[in-house]
Amino acid sequence: MKSMTGYGRGAHTVGDWVATVQASSVNRKSLEVSVSMPRAWQWLEPEIGKQVRAVAQRGRIQVAVECVAANGPGIASIDEEAIDAMVEELGLYAKERGYQFEPDAAFLLQLALARTEGREGPETDQLTELVLPALNQALGAMVGMREREGSVLAKDLLDRVEGLRALTVRITKASEGTVIERRDQLFQRLKQMDLEIDISDERVLKEIALFADRCDISEELIRLASHLDQLVDHCRSDGPVGRTLDFLLQEVSREIHTVGSKANNLEISHLVIDFKNEIERIREQVQNIE
Numbered sequence: 001m002k003s004m005t006g007y008g009r010g011a012h013t014v015g016d017w018v019a020t021v022q023a024s025s026v027n028r029k030s031l032e033v034s035v036s037m038p039r040a041w042q043w044l045e046p047e048i049g050k051q052v053r054a055v056a057q058r059g060r061i062q063v064a065v066e067c068v069a070a071n072g073p074g075i076a077s078i079d080e081e082a083i084d085a086m087v088e089e090l091g092l093y094a095k096e097r098g099y100q101f102e103p104d105a106a107f108l109l110q111l112a113l114a115r116t117e118g119r120e121g122p123e124t125d126q127l128t129e130l131v132l133p134a135l136n137q138a139l140g141a142m143v144g145m146r147e148r149e150g151s152v153l154a155k156d157l158l159d160r161v162e163g164l165r166a167l168t169v170r171i172t173k174a175s176e177g178t179v180i181e182r183r184d185q186l187f188q189r190l191k192q193m194d195l196e197i198d199i200s201d202e203r204v205l206k207e208i209a210l211f212a213d214r215c216d217i218s219e220e221l222i223r224l225a226s227h228l229d230q231l232v233d234h235c236r237s238d239g240p241v242g243r244t245l246d247f248l249l250q251e252v253s254r255e256i257h258t259v260g261s262k263a264n265n266l267e268i269s270h271l272v273i274d275f276k277n278e279i280e281r282i283r284e285q286v287q288n289i290e
Helices: 039-053 080-096 104-116 124-175 178-192 202-214 218-235 242-262 267-285
Strands: 007-014 017-026 029-035 059-069
Touching: 007 124, 017 124, 039 059, 039 124, 039 242, 059 218, 080 104, 104 242, 124 242, 178 242, 218 242, 242 267
Parallel strands: 029 059
Antiparallel strands: 007 017, 017 059
16 A cells, blocks of 8 residues: 655766756645656656656656756856847847847846757757656655555554444444334333233234334445455555545445434444544545555
């Protein structure tokens, strides 16, 4: 079991360049991959997405790629002297042709970006050698964190499922005397009304049988036990189980709701409330699981 929360960082050097990759993951129902890197490198994005999908199936995963010179400023640094020279040249060009030229902050930003994109950086084949090893390091660290947190979540979920099992046992025990209690209540009421009816009277037997059928929760308890067993099995699984756990919790909620509506017993009603509260706590944890 893995959590969907994790972070990893990797760095790799080739020649005069150092690539740094950061990968972070948060909860999502499906897999979303977001890559941040210079525009000129976007041809690498499909390969980065492929590497991410190889290690994760759910979560929003953000990958940030940077590349800087090993012994100098990064390729994204601004060359002030070069920009000043370009502004001067453009001013002379405009003056010779009679154009108005008044560079503002927005113009200077566009000029700086254009200058940055045109600066020398790693060669194309060198960029692949730089980024992919750093990416593998970052993803490995991120997955490691997701696995460690997943182990903690799995232990917590297993403990909580054992609590649900204990509640199920108490509900089963409380339901055993429900029909007898209903029969005694019926005879007590008849006695209070001065109605002497034999216990073998067909009308009494029919009333008791109808009540027994309405409040019988044995089938729900059997299915409930099966769902809890499956929850335990999936909590101990190594693969992606978040969606399966969410589905099983829906089925558990359905069964315990039916138990509460059928069982005409105050003790069972209280136990069902405790059961439902614990399911909600488990559901919150499951939202963090891949």
